[in-house]
Amino acid sequence: MSGLRVAVPKGAIFGDALRALEAAGFSVEALRGNGRRLVYREADAEFILSRPSDVPVFVEYGAADIGIVGKDVLEEQEPNVIELKDLGTGFCRMVLAAPEREAERMQQRISHSEVVRVATKFPRTTQRYFEEMGRQAEVIALHGSVELAPLVGLAECIVDLTATGTTLRENHLVVLDEISTSTARLISNRGSYRLRNAEIVALVEAIERSGVSIG
Amino acid sequence: MELRLQGKFATTPGTRDVLPPESVRLLEVQDKVRERFRAWGFREVITPALEYSEVIEEPRLRDTSFKLFDADNQMLMLRPEMTAPIARLVSQRLRNSPPPYKLSYSLPVYRRTRVGRGQSAEFHQAGVEVVGSTSPAEDAGAVALLVDVFEALDLRAREDFAVVLGQTAFYEGYLQRRAPEAATELLSALAAKDLAKVDAFADALPDEAAAGAREIPRIVGPAADGSVLERAGKYAEEGKARQALENLRGILDHLEAYGCLEAVILDLGLIGRYNYYTGAVYEAYSPGLGFTVASGGRYDNLLERFGRPLPATGFAISLERLLSVLPEKDPEPLLVLVGGSVEATRSANLLRQSGVPVLQLAEDLPPEKTAAYARAVDASWVCYPAQEDRLKLARVEDGRIGDFELVSVDEIAWKVLS
Known part of the structure; x- marks a missing residue:
């Protein structure tokens, strides 16, 4: 076997992930094309493309040796993997948001520990957030377009990721609280990290040397 | 369905x-x-x-x-x-x-x-x-x-x-x-x-x-x-x-x-x-x-x-x-002996005494049905009682029975266990 197998997330942090891998000396040009392939075999490594939320699954099970994924996904799934490095890129915030005209009332209701209905793609993060605050929530798990939920009365507020806040604004949602911040992380399978330590350390050091991360 | x-x-x-x-x-x-x-x-x-x-x-x-x-x-x-x-x-x-x-x-x-x-x-x-x-x-x-x-x-x-x-x-x-x-x-x-x-x-x-x-x-x-x-x-x-x-x-x-x-x-x-x-x-x-x-x-x-x-x-x-x-391993040898006669039982007993694992089928199945059965139980040999102290023995490979040969109990033990 030659070369590591790397899980690369499609979507928002795809570009950042490729830049980090390029900085580590991998040839990733083939991945930039608009192909539909899921596996790219290069001379120095093999790349698999997956949904961001599936990256930790591939890595935890050893189907990929390393992967790049947002901290938000790691906090939601708590996979048993080694988090090697904060790449510093792909910054975004996990926020609690509500419709503009309801915002004040929601704030009050939450602070009075009333049960509020929250739609989110991150049910465990949401549940944990409300529990740690001593507040109560009814969590509704969705797979996309969470902003839609308060507009049609499915939920009263949402917990979601935002980078620039544009989507929130367009849907007349305002931020009530910031739950956490997230950046892209390099993760490794536990076995691969030990059995192929030299290769993985070389990769981390190459990324560090290149200074791709903004920290 | x-x-x-x-x-x-x-x-x-x-x-x-x-x-x-x-x-x-x-x-x-x-x-x-x-x-x-x-x-x-x-x-x-x-x-x-x-x-x-x-x-x-x-x-x-x-x-x-x-x-x-x-x-x-x-x-x-x-x-x-x-x-x-x-x-x-x-x-x-x-x-x-x-x-x-x-x-x-x-x-x-x-x-x-x-x-x-x-x-x-x-x-x-x-x-x-x-x-x-x-x-x-x-x-x-x-x-x-x-x-x-x-x-x-x-x-x-x-x-x-x-x-x-x-x-x-x-x-x-x-x-x-x-x-x-x-x-x-x-x-x-x-x-x-x-x-x-x-x-x-x-x-x-x-x-x-x-x-x-x-x-x-x-x-x-x-x-x-x-x-x-x-x-x-x-x-x-x-x-x-x-x-x-x-x-x-x-x-x-x-x-x-x-x-x-x-x-x-x-x-x-x-x-x-x-x-x-x-x-x-x-x-x-x-x-x-x-x-x-x-x-x-x-x-x-x-x-x-x-x-x-x-x-x-x-x-x-x-x-x-x-x-x-773990690496793949072939299953232990198993012989399917077909026949419900007392003669068949006697042979099965002798074979087991010489160390051969034997599954005796009391139904008298024809070879093609025996092949399917042998495959289902991972058996690598089948045999039928033939004459006196000899049996017809054949190997099973990929679910198919090979050519039968007439052999003694001792010869079977030697073949199956080697």
Whole structure:
């Protein structure tokens, strides 16, 4: 076997992930094309493309040796993997948001520990957030377009990721609280990290040397 | 269309029926593991599947265990692991015999699983516990026994498996001396395998403490390579860290004497779950399997809970995972003898006496049906009684019967068993 197998997330942090891998000396040009392939075999490594939320699954099970994924996904799934490095890129915030005209009332209701209905793609993060605050929530798990939920009365507020806040604004949602911040992380399978330590350390050091991360 | 079974006739989520040939292989592996445990003087115990919930303390294990209530409304758990039950057994039952206690087990354990994670709710653990000794020779012995088990199952060190060895007290000792205020955070970040968080905490420390806080968890390399411990030596001038490193050196000396240093990778960032292990800690990995095949370590504080403070060390092997990394093996030979006559029974009896495993079919099946049957039971030979003391024998390959030849019982034994 030659070369590591790397899980690369499609979507928002795809570009950042490729830049980090390029900085580590991998040839990733083939991945930039608009192909539909899921596996790219290069001379120095093999790349698999997956949904961001599936990256930790591939890595935890050893189907990929390393992967790049947002901290938000790691906090939601708590996979048993080694988090090697904060790449510093792909910054975004996990926020609690509500419709503009309801915002004040929601704030009050939450602070009075009333049960509020929250739609989110991150049910465990949401549940944990409300529990740690001593507040109560009814969590509704969705797979996309969470902003839609308060507009049609499915939920009263949402917990979601935002980078620039544009989507929130367009849907007349305002931020009530910031739950956490997230950046892209390099993760490794536990076995691969030990059995192929030299290769993985070389990769981390190459990324560090290149200074791709903004920290 | 096939008839679909009603839901309640399936096995419960995460459990399964284990069928041949897998079940046969699992039992063979279990036999081999037990044989090695016995060869090292471990004596096997059996504990109940049900324990009072108080026996298990670890929150994650409590959360994932199956719970039920007995007639007195006491909460019971199906054992999620074996170390705590053994600790209970030692504390309660072995008060009148002298330590150290070298006990082994091979039993199923139970954990609730989430659907879609590909995990089992019931799996087999085989392991040993050495209770009542702090000697590094016992830690090394446990690691060497683990290596012995793998090699007895034809796995090759470093190619097919490696044991990763760490020492929790080393990083802990370093932090307690150099950065006591950040020790808890750094240790729990490392127990969560979050090196990015370790770096973030280390960045906030004064320079001389930060170097070790960042570096120690990243010291990884072959145990046979002296430079790995040299790297660690820089951070072990005094106190607990120094003792921990000496302990690790001692373990490595014994492992060298066992001749199994090649199989070991050192990783000073391996500390196991938070606040549980107190010294050597190790995990066994195999390339191609993302999970640990076995794990263990020294847990000198556990038995205090049971009123008998004794140091202890041990490991558990996940037999299903071990089985999944073993090379394929042909099934044991089996002969299907077709015929319900007394003559056929006599032949079957003679064949078994000469050591041939025989499945006698009392139905007089024609060869093509026998072929299908032989295939279903993984038999590699079929035979029919022919004349007096001779039988018609044929090999079964890819579900097809080859040419029959007329042979004696002795010749069959020679052919089947060779």
